[in-house]
Amino acid sequence: MVRTSSPGKVILFGEHAVVYGEPAIALAVTSRFKMNVRPRAGGKGHLVDGHRMTAAHHSYFKYAVENYWDGGPLDIATDSEIPSSSGMGSSAALTTSLMGALVELSGGTIDDERERIARQSFATEYGVQGRASPTDTSTATMGMGILLAKGPMDGLLWHVERGGAEWYIHRVDVPQLNIVVGFTGIKGNTGELVAKVRRFWESNNFAKETVADIGKLTMEGVEALNAGDVERLGELMDRNHQMLSILGVNHPKLQRLVEAARPHSYGAKLTGAGGGGSMIAITDEPERVAKAIQDAGGRPFIAEIRAPGLRRDGD
Numbered sequence: 596m597v598r599t600s601s602p603g604k605v606i607l608f609g610e611h612a613v614v615y616g617e618p619a620i621a622l623a624v625t626s627r628f629k630m631n632v633r634p635r636a637g638g639k640g641h642l643v644d645g646h647r648m649t650a651a652h653h654s655y656f657k658y659a660v661e662n663y664w665d666g667g668p669l670d671i672a673t674d675s676e677i678p679s680s681s682g683m684g685s686s687a688a689l690t691t692s693l694m695g696a697l698v699e700l701s702g703g704t705i706d707d708e709r710e711r712i713a714r715q716s717f718a719t720e721y722g723v724q725g726r727a728s729p730t731d732t733s734t735a736t737m738g739m740g741i742l743l744a745k746g747p748m749d750g751l752l753w754h755v756e757r758g759g760a761e762w763y764i765h766r767v768d769v770p771q772l773n774i775v776v777g778f779t780g781i782k783g784n785t786g787e788l789v790a791k792v793r794r795f796w797e798s799n800n801f802a803k804e805t806v807a808d809i810g811k812l813t814m815e816g817v818e819a820l821n822a823g824d825v826e827r828l829g830e831l832m833d834r835n836h837q838m839l840s841i842l843g844v845n846h847p848k849l850q851r852l853v854e855a856a857r858p859h860s861y862g863a864k865l866t867g868a869g870g871g872g873s874m875i876a877i878t879d880e881p882e883r884v885a886k887a888i889q890d891a892g893g894r895p896f897i898a899e900i901r902a903p904g905l906r907r908d909g910d
């Protein structure tokens with residue numbers, strides 16, 4: 596049996612724009628997707644949590660196993676600390692955990708195969724979800740902080756190209772930040788939101804400019820992170836949120852949580868695909884911001900960042 600786990604993530608800057616090859620920064624959080632995978636003795640077909648694996652219920656598992664596993668039937672048990680469809684990257688954490696388990700069951704090691712795991716996990720997300728960026732799968736695989744940029748910089752890990760876009764994937768240093776996540780309780784559909792932004796982008800120059808502006812702002816965010824300048828980070832987050840609203844992925848409940856958090860925060864923005872899902876705030880008063888989010892009808896969660904990436908856990 597192999598036990599693996601991968602972290603969830605929050606996107607600090609650049610969601611949606613990153614789908615077009617613009618930069619983004621994502622931070623791994625300590626909530627993890629955990630998995631036990633064992634060969635299934637004496638049975639036909641794969642099982643997930645005791646149920647037969649189907650495309651309707653286990654799309655990521657099925658895609659990954661069909662494309663990247665040539666052994667026998669598997670028995671997979673999952674245990675997630677990451678709420679699904681909350682914008683915290685549970686599908687990427689699931690996919691990378693599974694891919695890591697498949698590598699270890701085949702006699703390889705996660706540490707030797709990290710790049711291949713990240714590439715195959717991205718291909719799986721892309722295959723299941725349609726157009727996507729490698730943000731979530733890179734962060735779940737590597738942990739800590741990840742920058743996707745338009746060209747190579749310090750900390751380069753690898754380069755990825757897909758669907759006419761390309762990304763240079765880097766490690767990025769992450770200072771200690773207090774991040775509070777507020778989940779609206781509304782599950783956003785990432786595929787539909789990405790498609791909605793695409794229709795806007797295809798038909799409208801202002802949308803194209805907004806996507807490019809998000810990219811520029813994200814690179815300013817890299818400088819602010821490197822300088823440990825939280826005030827600047829907060830201002831940039833507020834502006835990024837405004838730009839995401841222009842792209843049409845905000846939601847009244849998200850806006851309520853963002854506004855509730857701001858009086859006690861450096862900055863706040865929606866994170867992930869939007870349309871519901873979650874927001875994040877950076878603050879020196881996490882308990883106070885969590886309370887404000889709760890009072891505004893959200894589900895707060897004080898996120899610990901600087902979390903390790905995909906790993907094999909003790910048997």
Ligand code: PMV
Pocket residue numbers: 609610611612613614681682683684726727728729730731785789866867868869872
């Ligand atoms: O909802 P999430 O956390 O999976 O965020 C998706 C981020 C997008 O930029 C909207 C899509 C992507 O694949 O990068």
